[in-house]
Structures are given as C-alpha cells and as structure tokens.
Amino acid sequence: MTPVSALxxxxxxxxxxxxxxxxxxxxxxxxxxxxxxxxxAAVVALYRLIDAPAPEFVWVPxxxxxxxxxxxxxxxxxxxxxxxxxxxxxPEGWPLAAQLANLVQDVRRSLDRAVGHxxxxxxxxxxxxxxxxxxxxxxxxxxxxxxxxxxxxxxTTLHTCVRTLIRAESMPTTGGTDGxxxxxxxxxxxxxxxxxxARTGLADYPRPDAELLALLAxxxxxxxxxxxxxGRCVMAERxxxxxxxxxxxxxxxxxxxxxxxxPAVRFADxxxxxxxxxxxxxxxxxxxxxxxxxxxxxxIEVRRSAxxxxxxDTYIAQARLRHIATAGDPGNPGSALHLHDVPRELWxxxxxxxxxxNGSVEPDGTHRRYGLSVPAHFDDxxxxxxxxxxxxxxxYARLVRRT
Amino acid sequence: MTMPTAPTMTMTPTTLADLxxxxxxxxxxxxxxxxxxxxxDGLQAQxxxxxxxxxxxxxxxxLTSGNWREVPTAGVELLRSAVGGNPHTLVADPGxxxxxxxxxxxxxxxIGMIETSAVxxxxxxEHGGTGxxxxxxxxxxxxERDTERVGWRGDRMIAD
Numbered sequence: 001m002t003p004v005s006a007l008x009x010x011x012x013x014x015x016x017x018x019x020x021x022x023x024x025x026x027x028x029x030x031x032x033x034x035x036x037x038x039x040x041a042a043v044v045a046l047y048r049l050i051d052a053p054a055p056e057f058v059w060v061p062x063x064x065x066x067x068x069x070x071x072x073x074x075x076x077x078x079x080x081x082x083x084x085x086x087x088x089x090x091p092e093g094w095p096l097a098a099q100l101a102n103l104v105q106d107v108r109r110s111l112d113r114a115v116g117h118x119x120x121x122x123x124x125x126x127x128x129x130x131x132x133x134x135x136x137x138x139x140x141x142x143x144x145x146x147x148x149x150x151x152x153x154x155x156t157t158l159h160t161c162v163r164t165l166i167r168a169e170s171m172p173t174t175g176g177t178d179g180x181x182x183x184x185x186x187x188x189x190x191x192x193x194x195x196x197x198a199r200t201g202l203a204d205y206p207r208p209d210a211e212l213l214a215l216l217a218x219x220x221x222x223x224x225x226x227x228x229x230x231g232r233c234v235m236a237e238r239x240x241x242x243x244x245x246x247x248x249x250x251x252x253x254x255x256x257x258x259x260x261x262x263p264a265v266r267f268a269d270x271x272x273x274x275x276x277x278x279x280x281x282x283x284x285x286x287x288x289x290x291x292x293x294x295x296x297x298x299x300i301e302v303r304r305s306a307x308x309x310x311x312x313d314t315y316i317a318q319a320r321l322r323h324i325a326t327a328g329d330p331g332n333p334g335s336a337l338h339l340h341d342v343p344r345e346l347w348x349x350x351x352x353x354x355x356x357x358n359g360s361v362e363p364d365g366t367h368r369r370y371g372l373s374v375p376a377h378f379d380d381x382x383x384x385x386x387x388x389x390x391x392x393x394x395x396y397a398r399l400v401r402r403t
Numbered sequence: 404m405t406m407p408t409a410p411t412m413t414m415t416p417t418t419l420a421d422l423x424x425x426x427x428x429x430x431x432x433x434x435x436x437x438x439x440x441x442x443x444d445g446l447q448a449q450x451x452x453x454x455x456x457x458x459x460x461x462x463x464x465x466l467t468s469g470n471w472r473e474v475p476t477a478g479v480e481l482l483r484s485a486v487g488g489n490p491h492t493l494v495a496d497p498g499x500x501x502x503x504x505x506x507x508x509x510x511x512x513x514i515g516m517i518e519t520s521a522v523x524x525x526x527x528x529e530h531g532g533t534g535x536x537x538x539x540x541x542x543x544x545x546x547e548r549d550t551e552r553v554g555w556r557g558d559r560m561i562a563d
Contacts, residue, residue: 390510
C-alpha cells in the first residue's frame with residue numbers, strides 16, 4: 001500500500017470510529033424506556049451459556065429500587081465475594097452471578113488478545129491531549145487514536161462522569177454488598193471499545209467471543225443496570241431524564257452531568273441525582289443551601305457549589321463572619337483578598353476564611369470569588385494566601401501574575 | 404523580557420489563539436484570544452496551581468531522581484480537576500523544556516519541577532494561557548485548612 005492510501009485508510013477508520021463512538025455514547029446516555037424483549041433475550045442467552053435455565057424477570061424503575069430486592073433476598077442473590085473457607089470447591093458451586101462474571105472475564109481476556117492490548121488502564125495512564133486528526137497526521141498509530149476517540153472518551157463520559165455518580169447516589173458503600181451489578185447502557189464504554197475494533201477491521205474475534213460480545217452489546221443498547229440471580233434476574237429501566245454539558249476540554253465529545261434548575265438524572269420512581277458542572281451535590285444544595293449545612297459539608301466542591309448558589313456576600317453576611325483585614329492581591333490587579341474570622345462552633349476548629357478572586361474572567365464577565373479556610377493565626381491576608389501555597393507572605397507578595 | 408529573533412523562535416506563540424492552534428488544546432470561548440500572552444519571569448499562579456522560581460523553595464523542594472522527561476508538542480498534563488475536566492497543560496517548543504514529577508517537598512505541595520531554556524506555556528480551558536520565562540521552577544498545588552481534624556497535617560488540596 002502506498003503511504004498516501006495508508007493515510008487515507010487511516011483517516012477513514014478514525015472517522016468511522018468517531019461515528020460509532022457517538023452512537024455508543026448516545027446509547028449510554030439514553031433516557032427512554034428499556035427494550036424489554038431485546039434485553040431479556042440477551043440475558044436468557046447468557047444464562048444458557050453457563051447451562052442455567054432462563055430466569056424469571058423482575059423489572060424495576062431504577063437502580064435504587066433494585067438494591068433492596070437484591071439485598072433482601074440472599075437465596076437468589078448469594079454473596080459473590082469469597083474468602084478462604086467460604087470458597088466453593090468447584091466452579092460449578094459458584095453462584096450464578098460469579099459464573100457469569102467469570103465467563104465474561106475469560107472472553108474479555110481473549111478479546112484483548114485479538115485487539116493487542118487491554119481495554120483497562122493503569123493508574124499511570126494519561127490520555128492523549130491532541131485532536132485525533134492531528135495525531136493521525138503526525139503518525140500516531142491508528143489503534144492509539146481509536147482508543148482515544150472511543151474507549152477513553154466513552155470511559156470519561158459514561159464511567160467517570162455518569163455511572164460513578166449514579167452509583168454513589170443509589171448504592172452507598174455502607175450496608176453490605178449489592179451482589180454483582182452489571183451496568184447495561186453504562187457498560188457501553190468497554191463493550192463499545194471491542195465493538196469498534198471489530199467494525200473498523202482492526203481486530204478479528206473468534207466466533208464464540210463475537211457472539212457473547214453481541215449479547216452484551218444488545219444489553220447495552222436496550223436497558224439499564226441488571227443483577228443476575230439464581231432463577232431470577234432484576235432489570236432496571238433506564239433514566240427518564242439525563243442532562244449534560246460538554247466537558248470544557250472535550251476533544252472527542254466527552255460530556256459531564258449538569259443541570260442548574262433540577263436533577264441532572266431522574267428515574268421513573270423519582271430517584272433524583274443533582275449535579276452541578278459534574279459535581280455531585282446533595283439535594284439541599286439545590287433546594288435550601290443554608291450556612292449550617294455548608295459548614296457541615298466535608299467536600300469543598302459541594303461547599304463551593306452551595307455557597308455560590310447563595311452568593312459569597314450573602315453567605316458572609318448570613319454566617320456573620322467578622323472581617324479581619326483586606327489587602328490587594330499581588331499579581332491580580334484590582335482584586336482584594338479579604339480575611340474573615342469564622343466562629344469556632346461552625347467549623348469546629350479555629351480557622352479563618354480567606355475570600356479570593358479568580359484571575360480569569362467567567363463567561364458572564366464576572367470574576368469568580370471563592371473562600372478558602374486558613375489557620376486561625378493569620379491576621380494578614382497576603383500571608384494567609386501565601387500559606388495556601390506553602391509560601392511566606394513576603395514571597396507571595398512577589399506574585400507577578402494570576403490567571 | 405525581549406523575545407529572541409532567531410528563525411527557530413518564529414513558531415513561539417504569542418497569543419492565546421496561536422497557542423491553542425499550535426497545541427491543539429482549546430479554551431472557553433469567552434477568553435480573549437488575540438491579546439499577547441505575558442511571559443512571566445517570577446512567581447505566578449494559574450487557578451489552583453502555583454509556578455514558583457526554584458530559588459524561592461530550594462530548601463523545601465528536592466529532586467528524588469534525575470529522571471527528567473522532555474515536554475512533547477502535545478503538552479503534558481500537570482494536574483486535572485476532580486471531575487475529569489479542566490487540565491493545566493504545559494506546552495513548549497520541542498527540545499526546549501523538560502519536567503519531572505520526582506520531587507520531594509517538605510510542605511507536601513509540589514507536584515513537579517520544570518526546567519525550560521525557552522518560553523514555555525501553561526494552558527487551561529478556563530484560565531487561558533500564561534508564559535513561563537526560561538529557568539527552573541517548582542509547580543505547587545494550593546491547599547486549605549481542613550475544617551475537620553483529619554490526617555496528620557489537617558490540610559486538604561484545592562481542585563478547581
């Protein structure tokens with residue numbers, strides 16, 4: 001093949017991968033009723049692969065609704081996490097959910113061999129930070145570009161920005177195991193990865209692997225989360241509403257959850273998940289962001305989201321913070337640093353609040369103000385600001401520029 | 404500082420538009436793209452990151468290995484915020500800038516060290532771009548006092 005036609009073929013593959021990635025993202029974000037016959041047929045076929053009879057299906061409106069069913073019925077949904085003496089002697093003695101997971105794990109290993117590398121990433125991994133078309137022109141290998149456009153982009157959107165938040169909301173980590181959860185539409189990031197490799201001609205799978213992948217793909221296109229049990233399978237509907245915004249640095253269509261005036265995700269049973277610019281916030285942040293709740297909140301992103309909803313000036317007035325001192329912010333012309341005392345009973349330890357102003361302008365033309373807690377011994381706002389970066393006030397006063 | 408006029412430096416971006424075009428990274432639409440990006444020879448902040456001339460913190464920050472890495476054209480992500488968006492990316496002309504994460508900081512705030520022989524740039528989707536004059540710098544994160552007494556320091560990191 002000539003270099004030119006190789007380049008053209010590469011460009012066509014990347015374009016196809018992008019289109020397929022968009023399709024998979026749409027399935028992952030779909031907010032319409034499940035295609036129950038398609039989903040049930042896929043599950044029955046999966047049960048058959050491990051020699052289990054077709055289960056009875058129980059449909060629920062949300063993952064939250066499924067959780068109590070799964071937890072309250074240990075005969076149908078036995079624990080799948082074994083330790084030492086609990087471990088069954090033979091694989092046939094494993095719970096059905098564990099056998100199914102085992103089967104899929106084996107197939108994924110086989111698919112990885114055909115692809116040439118694993119779909120999962122190590123902690124050290126960082127995404128490529130350039131557009132696919134430019135990567136192509138500079139000679140980056142096609143599989144690396146396809147990974148960026150498909151697997152990585154879908155993982156960011158469906159796993160990091162959507163599934164993680166739904167799971168945090170509906171499955172608190174306290175209160176016991178949830179058995180074995182399959183994520184249906186939110187498994188689309190890894191199912192899509194294998195699917196696109198096959199459909200762009202970059203990998204060729206053994207027939208049994210391809211058939212199992214097709215079943216999982218059918219589930220990802222037709223339903224929400226599901227829990228396989230002994231003789232019974234609990235299936236959750238997809239959400240009825242999903243609201244997103246583009247990730248600010250998105251190169252490949254990545255989005256995050258966001259909605260200002262209501263839940264970003266809602267299920268038919270009115271399970272709601274509130275998200276502001278990707279930050280998962282408790283309901284009170286949307287409905288009643290009070291000073292007491294803000295001070296009791298551990299997560300700074302949540303605190304900031306809540307304070308920004310009532311406004312920094314209102315917050316400082318309502319919290320009756322005593323003003324200590326104000327100074328110009330070095331490197332940030334026209335902006336001031338305000339130091340306030342914080343009543344000890346509110347933050348449960350001595351601290352002061354430093355109100356600072358962002359160096360860069362927001363889309364609405366304002367500069368965002370935000371508060372940082374600093375040790376109580378500071379009287380000088382510049383020294384307090386220096387402390388946040390581990391510098392003395394004298395050093396911080398030499399700040400040339402803030403963006 | 405004055406810009407060298409050697410032909411190899413003609414690629415050096417001077418506006419946010421140049422910088423985003425060259426690096427492939429983008430910034431939010433409302434940021435002014437045609438203004439020349441100032442090059443700072445000293446202490447500067449970009450959101451929750453601080454670029455500190457090494458001399459300021461030479462006693463607190465030490466290298467733990469000589470394992471430097473070249474900054475590629477596509478840039479290096481120094482830090483990404485909590486929900487996966489908004490990275491601070493370091494970009495530079497090929498062969499002019501190197502960096503390492505192998506640093507020890509008595510304050511526990513350093514995330515790396517930069518050594519650049521030409522102007523390097525920090526770019527962020529919300530904060531825009533800023534130039535770093537040739538020299539050696541430590542990059543630190545911002546912290547605040549934890550309002551609960553957790554951990555031995557009782558501080559936590561800012562992620563914007």
